[in-house]
Amino acid sequence: MPKAKKFDELEVLKKAEEVFNKKGYNGTSMDDLVQATGLSRSSIYDTFGDKHGLFLKALGNYQDSQNSAMEGLLAKTDSYKKKIRTIFDYMINDIVTDKSRKGCMMVNANMELNYVDKEVAQMALTTMENMEQQFYTWIKEGQATGEISKKFPAKGLARNLYNNIMGLRVTGRNRPDYDTLREITKISLSLLDQ
Amino acid sequence: MPKAKKFDELEVLKKAEEVFNKKGYNGTSMDDLVQATGLSRSSIYDTFGDKHGLFLKALGNYQDSQNSAMEGLLAKTDSYKKKIRTIFDYMINDIVTDKSRKGCMMVNANMELNYVDKEVAQMALTTMENMEQQFYTWIKEGQATGEISKKFPAKGLARNLYNNIMGLRVTGRNRPDYDTLREITKISLSLLDQ
DNA sequence: GTAACTTTGGAACGATAATTCCAATTATAC
DNA sequence: GTATAATTGGAATTATCGTTCCAAAGTTAC
CATH class of the missing domain: 1.10.10.60 (Homeodomain-like)
Known part of the structure; x- marks a missing residue:
């Protein structure tokens, strides 16, 4: 045996x-x-x-670990806006507690290998699409209930939020400062307010 | 000789x-x-x-080439808001005309080497600070003239804009789609509106 | 104690890497 | 035409690379 x-x-x-x-x-x-x-x-x-x-x-x-960690936190609230904020808080916390400031492996791998490695490029694209889809679902629901502003279409807002997260993953390596990242996020998320 | x-x-x-x-x-x-x-x-x-x-x-x-190219375009307007928009337009155009979608060398190098190469990390940090400072100057002046919203402090807005550009440099490699990037940008820049 | 399997700690293999070296060729100034 | 310098087209050097191989050691089930 x-x-x-x-x-x-x-x-x-x-x-x-x-x-x-x-x-x-x-x-x-x-x-x-x-x-x-x-x-x-x-x-x-x-x-x-x-x-x-x-x-x-x-x-x-x-990526599975990241997804699992966020899912654990997301279960705690029904508010779509809070779910979105929870994801941003998680990212910021991940950045500032990372003592070696090595950043997000998906972003790093994508930037290094996107041109030469189709599998890595595909994983990064899939990750982006999945997360944008998740944001889209929440924003759409939130706009329906009146919790989130309807000033912009849900799809645009979803993509904008993901774009902001990617930005945090880059700027957070240059300067993993909690207050700075929080302020950047506060401004970005204000787009969801009525 | x-x-x-x-x-x-x-x-x-x-x-x-x-x-x-x-x-x-x-x-x-x-x-x-x-x-x-x-x-x-x-x-x-x-x-x-x-x-x-x-x-x-x-x-x-x-980086010098990027700076020179943008400076050439910026000379064409006195409007701070338009200067900011010009930079975003330049980035989007750079992304979508890049047939091999290799992205921004500063971002790519920073993500690959930030941990192991102090000189690259320093160059990326300096580039970020310089560009944030430039945005800060324009936003501050724009807020003084009433062209740009005072809802958020100039420094926060400046950092948020740079964060958005970094995001474009990452998401633009996954999906260098002009309309998508324009919509993301339109939403981000709406933060400058009164 | 034995059988079967996993894992080890390298060595070996073939290839690629960065850098140095060198004779020959090419180009320019006078 | 000559002197001087730049550049070439590799080869050589030294080291490291990813992967395979292998005898020995360790672990587990019976």
């Missing part, structure tokens, strides 16, 4: 995520990954196939 | 810029640079020192 794998794959992915996020895909060597994960190269190749396979798995896992 | 260098350094930097921007710093080999620039590796090393020196020079030249 074959023995189960001993190491925690999710834990390995988290470690890989961290080093890929700091140094970039091309800037990270297999030696770096061996050191960061604590596995031997044979185990890495056996489990993930190759460097690129590990990278894509780590990136998918990163 | 020493002979002058024969090749056009600015032209070489432009070619280097393009390949670095598509493949990233670490994803670009010296062979790639030889092919892209048309120079031999001896000429590259003699002129730029090393790969990293060429990269920093290309990045600086890229």
Whole structure:
């Protein structure tokens, strides 16, 4: 009877995520990954196939973690406006508590590899579309109930919000200052007010 | 009497810029640079020192080009609001006319190298501060003349605008669609309206 | 204690990397 | 035509790269 794998794959992915996020895909060597994960190269190749396979798995896992973390927070309120604000608060908090200010792996990977890696480009596009769709749903409902301003169409507002989040992910690496990011967000979210 | 260098350094930097921007710093080999620039590796090393020196020079030249291009357009109007809109229009146009959708070299370099390259991180920070300062100056003057809304402080609005531009540089790589980017921008700039 | 499997700690392999070196060619000034 | 310098087209050097291989060690089930 074959023995189960001993190491925690999710834990390995988290470690890989961290080093890929700091140094970039091309800037990270297999030696770096061996050191960061604590596995031997044979185990890495056996489990993930190759460097690129590990990278894509780590990136998918990163996005799943982000989504799960936000979903946990979102369950706490029915207000669409508050849900939107919760997402922005989560992003800001993620930025300022990130001591090594390595930023968002999806954004970083997308900027580094968008041109040369179709799979990464597709994941980034899908992530954007999913999040815009979520914002769209909330804004549409919020506009229907009167909670959110109807000054602009829901789709435009949704895309604008996502655009703002992408901005935070970039400017937050230059200057991960809580008050600054909060003010930027306050101004952006004022567009939802009646 | 020493002979002058024969090749056009600015032209070489432009070619280097393009390949670095598509493949990233670490994803670009010296062979790639030889092919892209048309120079031999001896000429590259003699002129730029090393790969990293060429990269920093290309990045600086890229930012100078962006600044020059915008300055040319800005001279055409005295209206602060129009100046701001001109910058956004320039960014959108830059994004949609970029056939290879390689994006902004400063953003790409910053996302790839911010953690490992202090010089790149510093250049990105300086670029952000300079542009925020420029927006701040215009917004402050515009608020004084009544052209721009005083609902939010000038500094906050300036940072919010820069944040939006960073967002465009990321989302514009996923989806370089003119109408979408214009709508996002229209909503963002509505914050300046009375 | 044994069988079966996972994992290790490298070494080996083939390739690519950045940088230096060098003889030859080309270009320019006089 | 000559002197001087720039540039070329690689080769050489040294190192690192991603991936495969392998004997040995460790772990688990029976």
